[in-house]
Amino acid sequence: MKKEAAKIRIEKLKDEINYHRYNYHVLDRETIAPAALDSLKNELFSLENEYPDLITSDSPTQRVAGKPLSKFVKTKHSRPMISLFDAFSESDMRAWQERNENYLKQTWNQEYYCELKLDGLAISLHYESGQLQIAATRGDGVTGENVTANVKTIQSIPLVLRRPTTAELKAAEFSARETKIIFDLLDNGVIEARGEAIMTKKVLRDLNKKYESLGKPLLANARNGVAGSIRQLDSKITAERHLDFYAYDLLLGNYERGEVVATKSQLDSLLRLLGLKVLADNNICKNLEAVFTFFNGVGERREKLAFDIDGIVVKANNLKMWPTLGVVGKAPRYMMAYKFPAEQATTKVNDIVWQVGRTGALTPTAILEPVAVGGATISRSTLHNFDEIQRLDLRLGDTVVIERSGDVIPKVISVLKNLRTGKEKKITPPAACPMCGGQVEQVDDEVAYRCLNKKCFAVSLRQIEHFVSRGAADFDGLGPKLIEQFMAAGLIKDAADIYAIDETKKSDLLSLERFAEKKAENVIAIINAKRELDLARFIYSLGIRHVGEETARTLAVMIAENLHPEKKQAVALSSLISTFQSKSRDDLANMEDIGPVVAESIYSFWHDEKNLELLKKFERNGVKIIIEAFGKNKSVQTKLAGKIFVLTGSLLGLTRDAAKDKIRALGGKTTESVTKNTDYVVAGENSGSKYDKAKELGVTILNEEEFLKIIE
Ligand SMILES: [Zn+2]
Known part of the structure; x- marks a missing residue:
């Protein structure tokens, strides 16, 4: 392609890729198949390869930089990135409003704006003439680190701000004057968007699954995951972590708060119009009572959210109030972090059990004195690996601080060493595999200890899966996924262990990932139903x-x-x-x-x-x-004595198991394959090769109706 044509094509490709990226990553809407999008990117990449001077920093190909940085450069924020005061109760919140009333010398008659408080890493995005120039961490609030290369890999962040239409701005209640200011800043000014980079729960789970299989250390939580991803020097690694970004603030040139944008809700609208992602849950609340309702509602939905939050942020919706109320110390009066109750507690470590994972990796689990934390009683906590035990210097009998938030696995945060009595026992790695008794070894440059018996986990898993399967004990609702989770958590080693899970072990279930009260009760009910x-x-x-x-x-x-x-x-x-x-x-x-x-x-x-x-x-x-009764004089029914049945296809009136029971009760037998000894083949809906075989061998074929007559 000639250079002139290439230039036009490149511009078009950039717009097209950006359009689909925006739909997919900001609006959660798939407007093109990922594979098709990839081929657009490939075409752009090869054109840029041919004409390197046509590469611009806002090109989608420039999201991942080539070389890792040697260190981060410091960057000063144009205006400080503030921290927040924390409230933990309704009375804390009331006291906050009262303080503001005293400060303003008038009663509070303002709306609040409530946002979910994301548990991630605060990032500021510096756009000049609409182009992303610098992305920085909060740092100490005045100076942060320049993490532009890494932040560019986050697909929900626009490299170029979207240009809203006049009609869109009008619909968002911007005046002609305000609209002009926004356009001027997009053309030739500075716009700074601030928000939170996050890692969703699903991404964290998937990453940890991958790391576990590679024997790499696991990410402790999503916040550590996102901080570790952004504050490392190779943007290729950041790109692999699939981070997301939600914006919550916008600084327009040197304009004061309330000068261009009137309210926080209008500010959210503008963020959206500029192509940034904003939480859909954010909401205006008339007064504190409405804030409490919002807070409680969020608390109930918290576990189901795609990401971790640790509370809500409550702001004065009227932006003019922000400079009026100002900042005291390091934090502003006009907003407050309203946090969920602390989810830490202290308890004693009574034992350590070693669980065997799918890859044979041995993971220690602390058996705890049951303790209430994060709304549930907890009696187990994962320790990830032996290094973790050494890092914590954990001993048997120690008093520890544990943390559980939502349905996330509880973890040991620290050991309270001052409370030791001297009777605490050191913990050593297991000498033999707890599942198969096989040899255990720490493989070179790996954190994990492993059972060397390659079949260890798989064999036990298959046995238990067989036990709960339909023809066997038939635990309807206790599928292979749960069995594997129980095994991996060390809760069961064999089929008999399943029956140890009863009401008294509910806390063990609640210590597992994605286990809330209801699911735990459900599992116990399923097991109780199969005790006979x-x-x-x-x-x-x-x-x-x-x-x-x-x-x-x-x-x-x-x-x-x-x-x-x-x-x-x-x-x-x-x-x-x-x-x-x-x-x-x-x-x-x-x-x-x-x-x-x-x-x-x-x-x-x-x-x-x-x-x-x-x-x-x-x-x-x-x-x-x-x-069953089988007295000396009891006669067995003999209507079908000696008759051999094969069932194929599905019967409408009764389950296959019920049909088999019926045949047996009448003295008949069922087998799986059709042979010349077969007396009857019962063919239900969609019967396959067995039907053909029966025909071939001349075996009597019964349809469902005929079969029902025989067993009547
Ligand atoms: Zn083993």
């Missing part, structure tokens, strides 16, 4: 090799024949074990459908010390194994 298990299901759920549902049923009948229960009752685990152990390999192999391989597997399962321990744990944790 049918014998055949129980045997199947143990995951004994080669023992499928049918074999489990055969074994259950064998047990019933031996024990002859007169009525439906719970069977003691000891009699279950002794019955199994009374059978030789040959006894088992002589049973119907059980060959020598399966017999060996069953035999060794019931003679393995580790398995017997697990079985006893089930009983200890309150599992009741139910056996």
Whole structure:
């Protein structure tokens, strides 16, 4: 492409990319597929490569700078970036208003403007003639650090301010004079936007998941995440952190507050019109009562918000009041941070358990004396890794400060060493893996200790997943994700541990990420509903090799024949074990459908010390194994005796499990695959290859209606 044409194309590409960026990152609206946007960027990049003198600093390709900085340069703020006074209660807030009334010598009759108080890093954006020139941290309020290269990587920050239309400004109640001032500043003046760079909870979770798998230290919270991302020298790293930015203040040239913009709500409108992102939750409140309602509403929604907040900021909505009220000390009278109650508490560390993660990494969890914090009783706290224990100099028996905000995992903040008695015990890394007993090692230049048994986590996870699955114990609502979370948190190591989770362990659940009261109660209810298990299901759920549902049923009948229960009752685990152990390999192999391989597997399962321990744990944790009546004189129904069924497709009237139960109750059996021994194939909706196989072998095929008649 010729240079003249390239120049035009570059300008058009920049506008087009900027338009889609603005929609996606500021307005949360996808106007082009990300892949298509990438190809626009690629075209721009290669054109700029061809004509480097056409590169401008506001080009979307310039968001990530080439070389890391060697250090940050200090930059002085045009006007100080103020800090805030804190209020923690309604009475604090009332006292604040009273102080202002005394200062003004009149009663307060002004509106307030309430904003969410983001927990991130304050940033000032310095635009000259509408172009982003400098981005700086707050620093000490007077001088900050120039972090422009890093801040440019934040996609929701415009490199060039958007130019509103006259009509838009009019709709936002700007006069002709004010409109002219805004345009002049955009053309040839200085506009400074201030706001908070943040990391969303989702980004933090995803990053930590990634870091965990790489064995890298985890980010303690979103605020540390954002500060660490911006206050480091390589903008490529910042770009990977996917930060976001919300603006809350705007300084227009040398104009005083209230000279161009009348209210804080109008200021938010102008920020939006200039292409900056503003929190949608911000709201005008008529008086303090309305502020309290807003505050309480935010408190209830807090956990569901995409980002961390630590309260709200309440400002006089009338900007003329700002210079009138002025600043006292370092903080202004005209605004107040109204914060959520402190979410720290002190408690004692009673024990340390080591949990094994998916990658085999061992993570210590502190078992705490239960304590109320952040609206929940907490009894566990993650410590991330052994380095963390050393950094804190944590010992068993220590009194510690813990923090929990919202549904975030509680963490140990510090150790109160002055409270030590001398009886505290040093903590050492585990000698063996708590899950599999395997060898543990600290891999070179890695923080984490790992179980060297590569299958450790996966094998246990699969076993537990099998236990809760549909044909087995059937924990509806306790899916693989929760099981993995419980395992990774060290709450369960095997299936029997699930039953230890009851009302008394609610605080353990609340110590997990994304666990609020309701979810914890729900999980406990699901587990409580499955404390009684049918014998055949129980045997199947143990995951004994080669023992499928049918074999489990055969074994259950064998047990019933031996024990002859007169009525439906719970069977003691000891009699279950002794019955199994009374059978030789040959006894088992002589049973119907059980060959020598399966017999060996069953035999060794019931003679393995580790398995017997697990079985006893089930009983200890309150599992009741139910056996049906099987009296000496009780006759079994024989309508379908010896008949072999295969179910395929979905039945409308009853679940597959119910259908199987019905067949068994009538003396029939079900198998999974169609063979020439199959008597009936029951074909429901969308039946597949089994149907074809049945046709091929000439097996009788029943539709649902015919099947229901047979089992009537
Ligand atoms: Zn292990």
